[in-house]
Amino acid sequence: MAHNWDDLRLFLAVAREQSLSGAGKLVRLDPATLGRRVARLEKALEVVLFVKSPQGYALTEAGAQLLERAELAEQAMRKATADVGGQSDQLTGQIRIGAPDGSANFLLPQVCARIAGDHPGLDIQIVALPRVFNLSRREADMAIAVSAPEAGRLTVQKISDYHLHLAASGAYLAAHGPIESVASLKEHRIVGYIADMIFDRELDYLADLGLGQVALGSNSVSVQGHMIQQGGGVGVVHDFALPFLPGVQRILTQEVSLKRAFYLIRHVDDQKNHRLSRFADILSSALRNEVLLLEAKA
Structure with missing residues (x-):
């Protein structure tokens, strides 16, 4: 059954934020209205897209399939807009990074400020906690760690030695x-x-x-x-x-x-998420350069 871009835009916001309140801030709708729009989309598609719980909105298998298609539609829409307006492809929406406080205090503020300057529609959240983040519970979209995890459905990318x-x-x-x-x-x-x-x-x-x-x-x-x-x-x-x-x-x-190393940890299910993957590449490169720059000044 057909659905329009506005429906997909709202769906993407809820899928990424995993809550009506968080998504509502991105799309400028109150949670109740957004909830009705999601319910209407589910009725139109005749599938359940989210499992609702006190912890938030988690994608069902059907929801995950729609997420993949919606992100492709989003990419096509951005490309079409860029082609017409002559603008570069911009990252938008909210991304949350979990990080140990060393990188959160001394590296991420300036790195994320520069990324946000290049992508004005992007909201970046840094959660600084002295512990390992649980990406399976979606505490963050990605996390920086000082050792590579050996268990869990995670992908690990080395960022830099320090x-x-x-x-x-x-x-x-x-x-x-x-x-x-x-x-x-x-x-x-x-x-x-x-x-x-x-x-x-x-x-x-x-x-x-x-x-x-x-x-x-x-x-x-x-x-x-x-x-x-x-x-x-x-x-x-x-x-x-x-x-x-x-x-x-x-x-x-x-x-x-x-000598130690920083690693970027992501949930394996996010590998096909073009938006998060692009941000991860930008973040890793910027962090690597910032470490080299600051160590040269030490």
């Missing part, structure tokens, strides 16, 4: 004297993660250095960086964060140099 070093503020070093060896760190206050809140083994930097006792701890790497900046002690800092922490300097660089 580097970390021990660091301290100039004021701390002036007050406590130069630090000449890893062994001597036991005589200093250590800043680091709260041990029982380390959500990924890749973040357990201090254990590898034999430094289990943390005098100033936080589950946030951003908070740790500011503790170090305030003269709280010595800790591990991302090289890309150093330009944002004036007065903090690397120490023992010949003895301690850590």
Whole structure:
């Protein structure tokens, strides 16, 4: 049975936001009206497109099939508009990124601001949480992680390596004297993660250095960086964060140099989603370049 583009546009919004309230903000309709439009589309197609629950609107198998076709129609519509108006293909709608707070604080703000500038119709949400995101529950459209997951229906794309070093503020070093060896760190206050809140083994930097006792701890790497900046002690800092922490300097660089990687994690069902795939490519490239730029300034 035929359906028009406006119906598909509303369907796409609900499918992507998985809620009437979120979709309503994108298409500028109140949730009740949008709900009636979705129900009308389901009646016209004689299929159930969504499973409704307190958690939101989840696509049925029929809904997933329509999503694929609707996205093709959306691409064709955008291309036709661009061909007529001479405008470049623009990303639109809302995309939510889950990220550990290191990348969320020091990389994503400027990267996403630039992407949003290139795509004015795009709404980007950054959810900064010190834990692994559950994409199966659709907590986010994609997530940045510091290790590649080995289970789940997920796709993994390496974004970039990044580097970390021990660091301290100039004021701390002036007050406590130069630090000449890893062994001597036991005589200093250590800043680091709260041990029982380390959500990924890749973040357990201090254990590898034999430094289990943390005098100033936080589950946030951003908070740790500011503790170090305030003269709280010595800790591990991302090289890309150093330009944002004036007065903090690397120490023992010949003895301690850590390398980790960022990965972009997506749900396997989103592989055919042209919009998310294009955004993922833009985001990965921009993050890779930003890491290189900031590490060069460290």
